[in-house]
Amino acid sequence: MAKPKVAFYWCASCGGCEEAVVDLAEDILKVVEAVDIAFWPVALDIKKKDVEGMEDKSIGVSFINGAIRLSEQEEMVKLLRRKSGLIVAFGSCAHLGGIPGLANLYEVNQIFERAYFTSPSTHNPEKILPSQETDVPEGKLTLPRFLDRAYALDQVIDVDYYLPGCSVPADLIMNAVKAILEGKLPPKGTVLSPNKSLCDTCKRNETKPEKLKIKKIYRPYEIEIDPEKCFLDQGLICLGPATRGGCGERCIEANMPCRGCFGPTDQVEDQGAKFLSAFASIIDSNDEKEIQKIIDTIADPVGTFYRFSLSKSILKGKI
Ligand code: SF4
Ligand code: SF4
Numbered sequence: 001m002a003k004p005k006v007a008f009y010w011c012a013s014c015g016g017c018e019e020a021v022v023d024l025a026e027d028i029l030k031v032v033e034a035v036d037i038a039f040w041p042v043a044l045d046i047k048k049k050d051v052e053g054m055e056d057k058s059i060g061v062s063f064i065n066g067a068i069r070l071s072e073q074e075e076m077v078k079l080l081r082r083k084s085g086l087i088v089a090f091g092s093c094a095h096l097g098g099i100p101g102l103a104n105l106y107e108v109n110q111i112f113e114r115a116y117f118t119s120p121s122t123h124n125p126e127k128i129l130p131s132q133e134t135d136v137p138e139g140k141l142t143l144p145r146f147l148d149r150a151y152a153l154d155q156v157i158d159v160d161y162y163l164p165g166c167s168v169p170a171d172l173i174m175n176a177v178k179a180i181l182e183g184k185l186p187p188k189g190t191v192l193s194p195n196k197s198l199c200d201t202c203k204r205n206e207t208k209p210e211k212l213k214i215k216k217i218y219r220p221y222e223i224e225i226d227p228e229k230c231f232l233d234q235g236l237i238c239l240g241p242a243t244r245g246g247c248g249e250r251c252i253e254a255n256m257p258c259r260g261c262f263g264p265t266d267q268v269e270d271q272g273a274k275f276l277s278a279f280a281s282i283i284d285s286n287d288e289k290e291i292q293k294i295i296d297t298i299a300d301p302v303g304t305f306y307r308f309s310l311s312k313s314i315l316k317g318k319i
């Protein structure tokens with residue numbers, strides 16, 4: 001029997017999710033044995049025109065990582081949608097817009113201004129910006145268009161499943177591959193990780209007081225963190241109450257608070273708003289000025305509460 005065809009594609013991302021595939025270590029051999037890799041630009045020399053030549057739906061599943069920021073990415077994911085039976089949004093950037101989604105706080109011209117003129121490592125006295133079309137003696141060179149925003153994958157194409165995480169843990173990848181190969185997939189639209197909050201499985205939950213109270217917020221470098229105690233009880237922002245479990249509490253095991261990369265559970269529409277409502281109830285003051293003072297100590301509220309989910313939030317970006 002022919003092996004199912006699988007594709008991997010990389011959009012606006014750091015490359016960590018491609019690394020996650022390599023992190024399967026010897027398990028990657030099991031994957032390669034079980035499937036035919038039809039398209040994987042980072043590892044195999046297969047061109048867009050080869051994908052265009054494939055029959056529609058002939059790729060069993062495409063794993064797509066990264067947010068959609070360029071017209072080229074939009075075009076490629078639409079092509080892969082046509083050619084694939086299943087599309088899996090792979091990692092936080094594809095699932096929720098991820099870190100690239102934080103750029104939605106700025107207009108395109110502000111992003112270009114920073115990237116090409118004012119960043120400390122830039123030397124561009126002639127103020128040259130990338131041009132979508134450049135005439136050269138050989139003809140016309142073209143660059144993809146920078147989209148107005150960074151989009152999560154399902155804001156551009158229909159997505160069948162989501163693998164959360166920055167990056168996706170190896171066991172979740174293997175479970176998903178196994179479920180796909182055995183045809184034992186849950187309903188379309190499922191995030192392939194437990195639908196429970198991280199606090200439910202966190203060892204430190206036992207130390208979380210019945211009624212949490214915060215008088216001051218610290219950043220991790222400002223205090224010596226007790227490795228046994230709930231971070232929130234130490235005045236550190238931990239997004240565990242608003243984040244889906246299933247990562248094996250990776251950050252918490254390393255004595256760092258959760259930053260929310262698994263996104264919300266199915267019951268929550270907006271991860272940042274969910275955390276904010278929980279957070280508001282634990283601020284230990286009824287005095288407006290004191291509350292403001294406590295809130296003012298949060299260095300970067302959007303980056304803290306919506307680090308991975310701004311593209312998919314109710315706000316979506318700058319309003
Ligand atoms: S989810 Fe994280 S590891 Fe994956 S591409 Fe985005 S930033 Fe990189
Ligand atoms: S808030 Fe963080 S440290 Fe506390 S129980 Fe939840 S996940 Fe664990």
Ligand code: SF4
Pocket residue numbers: 165166198243244247248249250251252257258259260261262263
């Ligand atoms: S602890 Fe939070 S930020 Fe860290 S991997 Fe798990 S979900 Fe992501």
